[in-house]
Amino acid sequence: MKATQPIASRFNRRTARIALAGCAVVLLLGSYEAGRQTALIQRARPTIRLSERASQTLSPTKFGSASDTHENIRLENLGRISFGELYDLIHSASPEQRSSWAKQLESLTGGPRKLAATEAFFKVLIQLDANAAVQLVAEITDRRARRVAIDAVLGAFREADIAIVAEMIIRLHATSDPKTRLSSIAREWLQIDPAAAVKFMERHRDQLANDDLYSFMWDWSIIDPAAAHSWFEHQDRAQQTDNVIRGVVLGWYQRDPAAAVEFAVAHLDLKGVRGVIGEIANGIVRDTSEQPVDFINEMPTLARNALIDAVIQSTKVREPSNSPSDVARWLVALPNSIWTGRVAELLTTWERKDGPAVLSWIDELPMEKRAQLLTEHSPAGEGISPERIFELAVEIPDHKMREAALQKFSERLGPTREEALKSLQKLSLSVAQKHYVRSFLKFK
Numbered sequence: 001m002k003a004t005q006p007i008a009s010r011f012n013r014r015t016a017r018i019a020l021a022g023c024a025v026v027l028l029l030g031s032y033e034a035g036r037q038t039a040l041i042q043r044a045r046p047t048i049r050l051s052e053r054a055s056q057t058l059s060p061t062k063f064g065s066a067s068d069t070h071e072n073i074r075l076e077n078l079g080r081i082s083f084g085e086l087y088d089l090i091h092s093a094s095p096e097q098r099s100s101w102a103k104q105l106e107s108l109t110g111g112p113r114k115l116a117a118t119e120a121f122f123k124v125l126i127q128l129d130a131n132a133a134v135q136l137v138a139e140i141t142d143r144r145a146r147r148v149a150i151d152a153v154l155g156a157f158r159e160a161d162i163a164i165v166a167e168m169i170i171r172l173h174a175t176s177d178p179k180t181r182l183s184s185i186a187r188e189w190l191q192i193d194p195a196a197a198v199k200f201m202e203r204h205r206d207q208l209a210n211d212d213l214y215s216f217m218w219d220w221s222i223i224d225p226a227a228a229h230s231w232f233e234h235q236d237r238a239q240q241t242d243n244v245i246r247g248v249v250l251g252w253y254q255r256d257p258a259a260a261v262e263f264a265v266a267h268l269d270l271k272g273v274r275g276v277i278g279e280i281a282n283g284i285v286r287d288t289s290e291q292p293v294d295f296i297n298e299m300p301t302l303a304r305n306a307l308i309d310a311v312i313q314s315t316k317v318r319e320p321s322n323s324p325s326d327v328a329r330w331l332v333a334l335p336n337s338i339w340t341g342r343v344a345e346l347l348t349t350w351e352r353k354d355g356p357a358v359l360s361w362i363d364e365l366p367m368e369k370r371a372q373l374l375t376e377h378s379p380a381g382e383g384i385s386p387e388r389i390f391e392l393a394v395e396i397p398d399h400k401m402r403e404a405a406l407q408k409f410s411e412r413l414g415p416t417r418e419e420a421l422k423s424l425q426k427l428s429l430s431v432a433q434k435h436y437v438r439s440f441l442k443f444k
Contacts (some may be wrong), residue, residue, distance in 0.1 A: 217247025
C-alpha cells in the first residue's frame with residue numbers, strides 16, 4: 001500500500017490539474033464572448049450621464065425585443081454599427097417593429113447622428129422589404145431626414161425592386177419632394193430591363209418633369225439608339241415634343257454623330273429641332289480638335305448646311321454660345337467650298353466690335369483662304385485700315401480673284417458714286433492706285 005500511494009496521489013493531483021485547466025478554458029471562453037458582446041454594445045452606445053439613463057431607456061431611443069444581443073443599442077447610433085450587424089438586427093425584427101423604429105428615428109433631435117442613423121436604417125430596409133421602405137420614406141415629414149432616406153434607398157435598392165423605387169420617385173416628386181427625379185435611376189433601369197422602363201415612362205409621362213423626360217430619352221438613345229429612334233417614329237405628332245426629340249438626337253449624337261444629325265435634319269419641320277441642331281453645332285465650334293473638321297467634311301451636304309446655318313444664326317441671340325469671331329475662325333478653317341457665301345454677315349458683326357482683331361486675323365490667313373474671303377467681304381470700319389485692305393487685295397496672285405476682291409473693296413467706299421469718290425480721295429494711295437480702284441466703281 002505504501003508503495004502505491006505516491007502513484008495514486010500523483011494521479012489524483014494530475015487529474016485535478018487537468019480539471020482545473022478545463023474550467024479555466026471554459027471561463028476564458030465565456031469571458032471572451034461576454035466581452036465581445038459588451039464591446040459590440042459599447043461601440044454603439046454613447047457616453048451619457050447617469051442622470052440621463054432613467055429617461056432614456058428602451059423607448060423611444062433604444063431597440064427592444066428584436067435581439068437580446070442588441071437590446072441596448074440606441075437608435076441614434078445606428079450609423080456606427082457595421083452593415084452586417086445592422087442587417088441581422090433589422091432582418092430579425094417584425095414589420096411592426098421596423099415601422100416603429102422608423103417613426104422613432106424621425107422623432108430624434110436633428111443633427112448628424114440622426115441623419116447617419118436614418119441613412120443606415122433605410123440602406124438595410126430597402127434590401128429587406130422595398131415596399132415597406134418606400135412607404136416609410138413617404139411618411140417622413142422632416143425634410144432633411146427624408147432627403148437622406150431617399151438617397152439611401154436610391155443607393156442601395158436591389159435591381160429586382162427598381163420598379164417599386166420608380167413609383168416612389170413619381171409619388172414624392174408630385175407631393176413632398178419635387179427634386180426627386182426619375183433620371184436618378186433611368187439609365188440603370190434601361191440597362192436592366194428596357195421594356196419595363198419604357199412602359200413605366202409611357203404610363204407616367206404626364207407626371208414626369210421636362211428634364212426627366214429629356215434625360216430618359218437621352219439615356220435610352222445612348223444605350224440603344226435604334227430602339228429609341230423606332231419608338232420616336234411610332235409616336236403621334238403631339239408626343240414628339242421638344243424634350244423628347246432633343247433627348248433622342250443629343251443622346252444618339254454620343255453614339256453616331258452623323259446619323260443623329262441626319263435624323264434631325266429629316267425632322268426640321270418639328271418644333272425645337274433647329275435648336276437641337278444649333279446645340280450640336282455650337283458644341284462642334286467649341287471643340288478645337290481635328291475630329292469635328294473631318295466630321296463636317298464627311299457629312300451629307302443637306303445636314304452640313306443645316307449645321308452651319310444653325311451655328312451662324314446662334315450668334316444673333318442676346319447671349320450667344322459662341323461669338324461671331326469664334327464662329328468665323330471655325331468656319332474659315334473648313335474647306336473653302338463649305339463656307340463660301342456664308343462669312344460676310346459674321347465678319348460684319350465682328351468688325352463692329354473689334355475691327356483691329358479682324359484685320360489682324362485676315363493678315364495671318366493663308367493666301368488661299370485670304371483671297372477667297374476678300375472676294376466675299378471687304379472689312380471696313382473703326383480700327384481697320386482701308387489702305388491695308390487694298391494691299392491685301394492686290395497681293396492676290398489669281399487675276400480673277402484679285403479683281404473680285406477689289407470690286408468688294410470699292411463697294412465699301414460709299415453707297416453712292418459721289419460718296420465713294422470722296423472716300424477714295426482721302427485714302428493714302430498713289431494716283432495710279434486710286435485710278436485703278438476707280439475703275440471698279442460701278443453705279444447706275
